[in-house]
Amino acid sequence: MKLNYGLQITHPARTFRRGSALAFSLLIALLASCQPQAATPDSNIALTAAFETAFAQFSAPTATPQITDTPIPTATVPRTPPALPGIYQTPNLKPEDLPRAYVADSCQYLKNKWDSTKSAPGTTVMVIMFHRIDQDASSSDYGKLMISGKDLKRLMNSLHDAGFTAINMQQMADFMYDNARIPQLSALIIVDDRANASKYNDHFRQYYDEWGWPIVNAYIGLDERPDLWAENAALSAEGWVDYQAHGYIHNTPISDSSTDEFITSEMGGVIATFQKYFNKTPIAYIWPGGGFSKRAVEIGGQLGYKLGFTVNPRGPVMYNWVPQADDYNASNPYAIPETPAGNPLMTLPRYTDISAGGEIDNVRAISQEAAAYAEQNKAVELEYYDIVCAPTYGAIP
Numbered sequence: 001m002k003l004n005y006g007l008q009i010t011h012p013a014r015t016f017r018r019g020s021a022l023a024f025s026l027l028i029a030l031l032a033s034c035q036p037q038a039a040t041p042d043s044n045i046a047l048t049a050a051f052e053t054a055f056a057q058f059s060a061p062t063a064t065p066q067i068t069d070t071p072i073p074t075a076t077v078p079r080t081p082p083a084l085p086g087i088y089q090t091p092n093l094k095p096e097d098l099p100r101a102y103v104a105d106s107c108q109y110l111k112n113k114w115d116s117t118k119s120a121p122g123t124t125v126m127v128i129m130f131h132r133i134d135q136d137a138s139s140s141d142y143g144k145l146m147i148s149g150k151d152l153k154r155l156m157n158s159l160h161d162a163g164f165t166a167i168n169m170q171q172m173a174d175f176m177y178d179n180a181r182i183p184q185l186s187a188l189i190i191v192d193d194r195a196n197a198s199k200y201n202d203h204f205r206q207y208y209d210e211w212g213w214p215i216v217n218a219y220i221g222l223d224e225r226p227d228l229w230a231e232n233a234a235l236s237a238e239g240w241v242d243y244q245a246h247g248y249i250h251n252t253p254i255s256d257s258s259t260d261e262f263i264t265s266e267m268g269g270v271i272a273t274f275q276k277y278f279n280k281t282p283i284a285y286i287w288p289g290g291g292f293s294k295r296a297v298e299i300g301g302q303l304g305y306k307l308g309f310t311v312n313p314r315g316p317v318m319y320n321w322v323p324q325a326d327d328y329n330a331s332n333p334y335a336i337p338e339t340p341a342g343n344p345l346m347t348l349p350r351y352t353d354i355s356a357g358g359e360i361d362n363v364r365a366i367s368q369e370a371a372a373y374a375e376q377n378k379a380v381e382l383e384y385y386d387i388v389c390a391p392t393y394g395a396i397p
Contacts, residue, residue: 079387080387081383081384081387081388082380082383082384083380084106084380084381084384085373085377085380085381087099087100087101087321088321088369088370088373088374090365090366090369090370092315092362092365092366092369093314093315093323093366094314094331094332095331096325096326096327096329096331096332097314097315097323097324097325097331097332097349098323098324098325098326099315099321099322099323099324100321100322100323100324100339100344101320101321102320102322102343102344102345103320106384106388106389107385107388107389107392107393108393109320110381110382110384110385110389110396111385111389111393111396112178112179112319113179113319113320113374113381114378114381114382114385114396115179115396115397116397117181117397118178118179118180118181119175119179119180119181119182119184119319120184120371121370121371121374121375122184122318122367122368122369122370122371122372122374123175123179123182123183123184123185123186123318123319123367124184124185124186124316124317124318124363124366124367124370125167125172125175125182125186125187125188125316125317125318126159126164126185126186126187126188126316126351126356126359126360126363127187127188127190127309127316127317127348127349127350127351128155128187128188128189128190128350128351128352128353128356129190129192129309129311129350129351129352129353130147130152130189130190130191130192130353131145131146131147131191131192131193131353132144132145132146132147133146133147133148133149133152133199133203134146134147134148134149135148135149135202135203136149137149139151140353140354142352142354142355145352145354147353147354149203151353151354151357152203152353154357155353155356155357156207158357158360159187159360160207160211162185162360162361162364163184163185163364164183164185164186164187164360165182165183165185165186165187165211165213166186166187166188166189166207166211166213166214166215167182167183167186167187167188167214168214168216168242169188169216169242169244169283169284169307170242170283171186172188172284172307173283173284173306173307175319176306176307176317176319176345177306177345179319179320184367185363185364185367187213188216189204189213189215189216190216190217190218190244190286190309190350191204191215191216191217191218192218192246192286193218193219193220193246193250194217194219194220194225194228194232194246195217195228196228196231197231197232197234197235200215200217200235200241204241205240208240213240214239214240214241214242215240215241215242216241216242216243216244216284217232217241217242217243217244218244218245218246218286218309219232219243219244219245219246219270219274220246220247220248220249220250220270220288221245221246221247221248221250221269221270221271221272221273221274222248222249222250222273223273223276229273229277230277232277232278233277233278236278236280243274243278243280243282244282244283244284244285244286245267245270245271245274245282245284245285245286245305246270246285246286246288247266247267247270247287247288248265248266248267248268248269248270248273249266249269250266250288251288252288252289253287253288253289253290253291254266254287254288254291254292254293254296255291255293256293256294256295258293258295258296260295260299263293263295263296263299264299264303266288267285267296267299267300267303267305268303270282271303271304281304282305283304283305283306283307284305284306284307284308284309285300285305285307285308285309285346286308286309287308287309287310287311289311290310290311290312290335290336291336292308292310292336292341292346292347293341294340294341294342296341297341297342297343297346297347300346301343301346305346306345307345307346307348308343308345308346308347308348309348309349309350310335310336310338310347310348310349310350311335311350311352312325312332312335312336312338312347312349312350313332313335313349313350313351313352313355314332314335314338314349315349315362315363315366316363316366316367317348317349318367318370321370322344322345322347322348322349323349324337324338324339324344324347324349325337325338325339326339326340382396
């Protein structure tokens with residue numbers, strides 16, 4: 001009996017993997033049941049090779065297939081920004097004197113507000129207007145815009161004792177525009193009209209020497225009295241009297257009926273004389289007589305003025321927070337409404353020197369309340385900033 005040994009081993013991998021141990025057993029049984037004839041060398045070689053191949057295929061380890069999890073994409077859920085809180089309101093202002101915001105870019109405002117290198121929320125400036133100072137008067141006279149020497153000292157000491165620090169106009173501008181760091185309770189002391197240097201040496205130098213307090217002088221720009229210019233230029237060079245513009249001729253307040261030519265001559269003429277005598281360009285315009293108009297505010301910005309000051313005693317100011325009125329009202333019957341002018345930075349309020357002492361506690365209360373209101377809304381504002389602003393404006397320092 002001649003066996004065809006190659007029958008089961010022509011495809012060893014397929015046969016043994018399919019039949020596994022059973023196929024191998026059948027092969028052994030078949031070989032044992034047959035009587036082999038005389039084997040030829042070729043047949044022996046073929047049989048041996050077939051057997052070795054079959055055994056190798058059977059005994060080779062079979063790789064166990066690995067089961068892997070198919071990754072499931074995670075859906076990105078858009079974050080909804082929260083609504084920003086309204087502007088801080090206070091009962092410490094008259095009902096008609098409402099605070100106005102002026103920073104149009106909410107993201108820039110929030111970044112400046114919460115930047116730890118800038119002024120903390122609640123930082124407040126009390127702007128105070130001085131006119132005449134009578135050293136010998138027994139009492140102040142509001143009708144004459146005159147404060148007595150003793151009342152001036154009382155006011156300055158009260159401010160200092162309450163924690164206020166005086167700043168200059170550049171500090172004021174940097175604060176109002178960018179929330180640059182200034183003292184939490186700041187005072188901007190503006191003395192209107194030109195005068196001899198003795199006015200500042202007699203009444204204000206001691207506060208500069210003792211506390212480092214600067215004074216702002218609203219100086220009339222008419223090119224006359226070279227002696228006055230020289231005296232005041234010397235004080236300006238010392239650095240503690242900060243001179244700013246108060247009109248050129250000054251006698252006629254600007255109003256809605258003022259022509260562009262008159263406005264430009266008043267606001268622009270003083271720039272030229274400041275550059276001539278003080279070697280500086282004013283950045284603030286203190287409206288003579290408190291008179292201003294929408295057109296004057298526009299021209300002032302074109303001339304380079306950063307700030308403007310009325311005679312309206314609306315309240316203190318903070319970064320992006322200026323009390324203003326829409327209309328004439330009984331509580332301030334002579335105060336020109338500021339909102340029609342369209343720029344709170346050019347129509348800032350001022351307390352009078354005679355009444356300022358009675359407002360110190362109100363100003364401090366506004367500062368504290370504003371700080372608390374900001375802290376109450378901090379999480380919401382920072383979440384809004386993170387969602388809406390951070391991709392463009394970056395992280396808040």
